[in-house]
Amino acid sequence: MLDEELLVRTLLNHELDLFREEYFNLHPYDRAQFYLRLDPELRERIYEFLSPEEMADIFENLDADDDEYEPILTQMNPQYAADMLSNMYTDDAVDVLNELNKDQVASYLTIMNKTSAQEIKDLLHYEEYTAGSIMTTEFVSIPEHSTVRSAMAILRNKAPSAETIYYTFVINEEQKLSGVVSLRDIITADEDSLIKEIMSDRVVSVSVGQDQEEVARTMKDYDFLALPVVDFQDHLLGIITVDDIMDVLEEEASDDYSKLAGISDMDSRDRTPFGAAKKRLPWLIALLFLGMLTANLIGRFEATLEQVAILAVFIPLIAGMAGNTGTQALAVAIRSIATGDIEDESKWRLILREAGTGLITGTTCGIIVIGIVYVWKSSLFLGLLVGVSILASLIVATIAGSLVPLIMHRFNIDPAVASGPFITTINDIFSILIYFGIATTFMSYLV
Amino acid sequence: MLDEELLVRTLLNHELDLFREEYFNLHPYDRAQFYLRLDPELRERIYEFLSPEEMADIFENLDADDDEYEPILTQMNPQYAADMLSNMYTDDAVDVLNELNKDQVASYLTIMNKTSAQEIKDLLHYEEYTAGSIMTTEFVSIPEHSTVRSAMAILRNKAPSAETIYYTFVINEEQKLSGVVSLRDIITADEDSLIKEIMSDRVVSVSVGQDQEEVARTMKDYDFLALPVVDFQDHLLGIITVDDIMDVLEEEASDDYSKLAGISDMDSRDRTPFGAAKKRLPWLIALLFLGMLTANLIGRFEATLEQVAILAVFIPLIAGMAGNTGTQALAVAIRSIATGDIEDESKWRLILREAGTGLITGTTCGIIVIGIVYVWKSSLFLGLLVGVSILASLIVATIAGSLVPLIMHRFNIDPAVASGPFITTINDIFSILIYFGIATTFMSYLV
Numbered sequence: 001m002l003d004e005e006l007l008v009r010t011l012l013n014h015e016l017d018l019f020r021e022e023y024f025n026l027h028p029y030d031r032a033q034f035y036l037r038l039d040p041e042l043r044e045r046i047y048e049f050l051s052p053e054e055m056a057d058i059f060e061n062l063d064a065d066d067d068e069y070e071p072i073l074t075q076m077n078p079q080y081a082a083d084m085l086s087n088m089y090t091d092d093a094v095d096v097l098n099e100l101n102k103d104q105v106a107s108y109l110t111i112m113n114k115t116s117a118q119e120i121k122d123l124l125h126y127e128e129y130t131a132g133s134i135m136t137t138e139f140v141s142i143p144e145h146s147t148v149r150s151a152m153a154i155l156r157n158k159a160p161s162a163e164t165i166y167y168t169f170v171i172n173e174e175q176k177l178s179g180v181v182s183l184r185d186i187i188t189a190d191e192d193s194l195i196k197e198i199m200s201d202r203v204v205s206v207s208v209g210q211d212q213e214e215v216a217r218t219m220k221d222y223d224f225l226a227l228p229v230v231d232f233q234d235h236l237l238g239i240i241t242v243d244d245i246m247d248v249l250e251e252e253a254s255d256d257y258s259k260l261a262g263i264s265d266m267d268s269r270d271r272t273p274f275g276a277a278k279k280r281l282p283w284l285i286a287l288l289f290l291g292m293l294t295a296n297l298i299g300r301f302e303a304t305l306e307q308v309a310i311l312a313v314f315i316p317l318i319a320g321m322a323g324n325t326g327t328q329a330l331a332v333a334i335r336s337i338a339t340g341d342i343e344d345e346s347k348w349r350l351i352l353r354e355a356g357t358g359l360i361t362g363t364t365c366g367i368i369v370i371g372i373v374y375v376w377k378s379s380l381f382l383g384l385l386v387g388v389s390i391l392a393s394l395i396v397a398t399i400a401g402s403l404v405p406l407i408m409h410r411f412n413i414d415p416a417v418a419s420g421p422f423i424t425t426i427n428d429i430f431s432i433l434i435y436f437g438i439a440t441t442f443m444s445y446l447v
Numbered sequence: 448m449l450d451e452e453l454l455v456r457t458l459l460n461h462e463l464d465l466f467r468e469e470y471f472n473l474h475p476y477d478r479a480q481f482y483l484r485l486d487p488e489l490r491e492r493i494y495e496f497l498s499p500e501e502m503a504d505i506f507e508n509l510d511a512d513d514d515e516y517e518p519i520l521t522q523m524n525p526q527y528a529a530d531m532l533s534n535m536y537t538d539d540a541v542d543v544l545n546e547l548n549k550d551q552v553a554s555y556l557t558i559m560n561k562t563s564a565q566e567i568k569d570l571l572h573y574e575e576y577t578a579g580s581i582m583t584t585e586f587v588s589i590p591e592h593s594t595v596r597s598a599m600a601i602l603r604n605k606a607p608s609a610e611t612i613y614y615t616f617v618i619n620e621e622q623k624l625s626g627v628v629s630l631r632d633i634i635t636a637d638e639d640s641l642i643k644e645i646m647s648d649r650v651v652s653v654s655v656g657q658d659q660e661e662v663a664r665t666m667k668d669y670d671f672l673a674l675p676v677v678d679f680q681d682h683l684l685g686i687i688t689v690d691d692i693m694d695v696l697e698e699e700a701s702d703d704y705s706k707l708a709g710i711s712d713m714d715s716r717d718r719t720p721f722g723a724a725k726k727r728l729p730w731l732i733a734l735l736f737l738g739m740l741t742a743n744l745i746g747r748f749e750a751t752l753e754q755v756a757i758l759a760v761f762i763p764l765i766a767g768m769a770g771n772t773g774t775q776a777l778a779v780a781i782r783s784i785a786t787g788d789i790e791d792e793s794k795w796r797l798i799l800r801e802a803g804t805g806l807i808t809g810t811t812c813g814i815i816v817i818g819i820v821y822v823w824k825s826s827l828f829l830g831l832l833v834g835v836s837i838l839a840s841l842i843v844a845t846i847a848g849s850l851v852p853l854i855m856h857r858f859n860i861d862p863a864v865a866s867g868p869f870i871t872t873i874n875d876i877f878s879i880l881i882y883f884g885i886a887t888t889f890m891s892y893l894v
Contacts, residue, residue, distance in 0.1 A: 316738065
C-alpha cells in the first residue's frame with residue numbers, strides 16, 4: 001500500500017509537489033506510520049513540506065511509544081510544534097504533552113493560540129488514567145428545546161471540528177446532561193419535532209475521576225460510540241469516543257499481560273538489549289533475593305539432605321507444580337477483579353472455590369505421582385511423601401494465588417503487581433517448607 | 448440503576464404491564480444482564496411477557512459464556528427461539544448458533560423465516576475467528592453514481608434495520624467496492640453532488656478469510672467505526688462494526704493472558720471447583736510429566752548430590768530465575784507477534800536481542816549471587832558455580848523464551864500455546880543440566 005521508496009526519494013530531492021501528492025494519497029494512519037519510521041534528518045524535511053495543521057493530523061494518528069514524543073518535539077521549531085499542538089484534538093494534544101516535562105509544557109502553552117492553550121490546561125488537571133484524562137472537549141451538545149431542524153444545522157456546522165457527531169448529548173436549562181440522541185434518530189425524525197421528544201433520557205454517563213478501565217468496560221458492554229463525562233453535579237464536561245477506548249483496552253490488556261510475566265513495561269520497540277534489561281532487572285533482582293530466601297530455607301534442612309540425597313530430586317517438581325497452580329489461581333483472580341465479576345460474588349467464595357480446585361487438582365496429581373515414584377524408585381514411602389507434598393502445596397498455592405491479589409485490591413493496590421513470578425516464588429517457599437517439613441518429621445522411614 | 452427486586456416481584460405476580468414498563472426503562476445491556484442473572488424458572492416467565500422481537504434485542508446484548516447458550520435455547524419453545532433468532536442481527540444470531548450442535552442448528556433453520564435462514568446459512572460457512580464469521584450482512588451500500596440526496600433517502604430508509612449508517616460503502620457498476628463515505632460527509636455535502644465526488648477512494652478493506660485479530664488491529668490503528676469485508680474479487684460481502692471488534696480485542700487479550708498463566712479457558716463464572724479443575728488439570732498433568740523428566744535428570748546426578756548435599760540448596764533459585772527470565776522473553780515475543788511488530792524486524796534480530804538481554808541480566812544477577820554465596824557459605828567456588836550457572840541459564844532461557852514462540856508462529860501454530868508454565872518447565876530442565884553439569888565436571892573443587 002505504501003510506496004516508501006518513492007516518498008523518501010521525493011523528500012531527499014526536495015520535490016515538494018510530488019511528495020505532497022503521493023503523501024496525501026495515503027490514509028492518515030499510514031502517513032503517521034511513514035513519518036514514525038523516518039530518520040530524524042528526513043523528519044526535518046517533512047516539517048518544511050507540511051503545515052502545522054497537516055502535521056497535527058499525523059500526530060493524532062501517531063502510535064509512538066511514550067518516550068519517543070520528547071525527542072520528536074524538541075527537534076521541531078518550537079513555534080511550529082506549538083501551532084501543531086493547538087490544531088490537534090485537545091485530548092490527543094494532552095496525551096503528547098503528558099510525555100514532556102513541566103517546563104516544556106509551559107513553554108509550548110505560552111506561545112500557543114490562547115483558546116487552545118486554555119482548553120489544554122483544563123484537561124491537564126485531570127489525573128492520568130481517569131476519564132478526564134482521555135476525554136475530549138470538542139463535542140456538540142444541544143439544548144432540549146431545539147427542534148430537529150436546528151439540531152441538524154448545528155451538527156452540519158460543527159461537523160468539521162467535532163470528534164464525533166454521531167452521538168449528540170442533550171443538556172437542560174441548568175446545563176446538566178439530560179439525554180442523548182443519535183444522528184440516526186435525527187435524520188429519521190420529523191424536522192419539526194423537538195429534540196426532547198426524540199432523545200433517550202436513559203443516558204449512561206461516567207464521572208470525570210472514574211478509572212479509564214471502568215470507562216472502557218462500560219463502553220464495551222453497552223456498545224456505545226461515545227460516552228458523556230460529567231462532574232458530580234451532572235454538568236457535561238466532555239465526551240470519550242470509541243477510538244480512544246480501543247487504545248485503552250489494548251493498553252490495559254498489555255499492562256496486565258506484562259505484569260503476569262514480570263515485566264514492568266511491555267515495549268517491543270525497545271531495540272537494544274540494554275533497554276530491555278533495564279526494564280526486567282528490577283523484577284529479576286527482587287526475585288533473586290526471594291530465591292536466596294528459598295535457598296536459605298533448604299539450607300536449614302541440609303542435615304536431612306545429607307542423609308537422603310534423593311530428596312533433592314523432587315524439589316523442582318514440587319516447587320514447579322506449586323508455582324504453576326498459583327499462577328493459574330492468580331490469573332483467574334486478577335481477571336475477576338478486572339472484569340468486575342468479583343463484586344458479584346463474595347471474596348471468600350472465590351478463595352473457597354480456589355481451595356476446592358487445589359484439593360481436586362492436588363489429589364489427582366498426587367495420586368499420579370505416588371504411582372510413578374513407586375514404580376520408578378520402588379519406595380512407597382517416598383511416593384507418599386512426594387504425593388502428599390504436592391497435594392498440600394497445591395491447596396496452599398491456589399489459596400495464596402487468589403488471596404494475595406484480593407488483599408491488594410482491598411488496599412487499593414493494583415493486584416496485577418502481584419506478578420506471576422512473584423507468586424511463583426512465594427509458592428516455591430511454601431512448597432519446600434511442606435516437603436522438607438514432612439520429610440524431616442518422618443525421617444526414620446526414609447533412611 | 449437496576450431495581451431487580453421490583454422486576455422479580457412483577458414476574459412472580461404475573462404483573463405483565465408493570466414488568467414491561469419497568470423493564471423497558473432499562474438500557475438494552477441492563478435488560479440482558481438482568482435476564483442472564485435470573486433462575487431458569489423465572490426466565491420462562493419472561494418469554495410469556497416479551498415477544499421474540501423484544502427477546503432478540505436482549506440476546507444481541509447478552510454477554511453469556513459460550514456454554515450457557517445451549518441450555519437457554521433448549522428451554523425456550525422452539526418456534527419462539529427460531530423467531531427470536533430471525534429477528535437478531537445476522538452476525539449475532541450466527542454467534543449464538545455456533546454454540547449449538549449441528550442438529551439443533553438445522554432444526555432452527557428449518558422453522559425460521561426463509562430470508563433470515565438463508566442469510567444465516569451464508570455466514571455459517573465461514574470459519575470461526577475469521578472476518579467472515581464476525582461480519583454482518585445488514586449494511587447499506589450505495590452506487591457511485593447516486594446523488595447525495597438519493598443516498599440520504601436510502602440511509603433514512605435503512606436506518607432502522609442496518610447495523611450502522613455512519614459509514615456507507617460505495618460500489619461501482621461491477622458491484623465491487625470502490626469507496627467509502629461517512630454520514631458526516633453526506634450531511635455536509637451539497638445535495639446535488641454525486642457520491643463519487645465526495646467519497647474517499649482510499650478505502651481500507653479486509654478479506655473474508657482474514658483472522659479476526661488482524662481485523663481488530665486494522666480497525667484500532669485506523670480508528671474506523673466500520674470495515675468492509677470483501678471476497679478475492681473485491682465484491683462487498685459484509686461489514687464489521689466497532690462494537691464487535693471491542694469484543695474481539697477483549698477475547699484475544701483474555702485468551703493470551705490465560706495461556707500465559709496455563710489455563711485453557713478463562714472463565715470466572717465457573718462457580719464450581721470441579722469446573723475450574725477440569726480446565727486446569729490438562730495443563731497441570733502435562734507439566735507433572737515434564738517435572739518428572741526434571742526429577743529423572745537430577746536423579747542422574749545423585750552421586751554428585753550424595754557427595755555435596757549443599758548443591759540441592761540452590762536448585763530452586765537457579766531453576767526459578769531461568770523460569771522467570773524465560774517467561775519475560777516469551778511474553779515479549781508473543782506480544783511482538785500479536786501486534787505485528789515482528790514483521791518489521793527480522794526474527795533473528797529479536798532472538799539476538801533477547802540473548803543480549805540474557806547476557807546483561809545474567810551477568811548482573813550472577814555477580815550478586817557470587818557475592819551473597821561467598822559471604823554466606825565462605826566458598827568462592829560455590830559462589831562461582833551458582834553465579835556462572837545463573838548467567839548461562841539466563842542466556843539459554845531468553846533464547847528459548849523467544850525461539851519457541853517464533854518457531855511455532857513459523858509453523859502457523861498459535862504461539863500463545865507455548866504458555867508460561869511450559870516455558871518455565873523447559874527452562875528448569877536446561878538450568879539444572881547446566882548447574883549439575885558444571886558441578887560434576889569441577890567436583891574436585893567442591894569436596
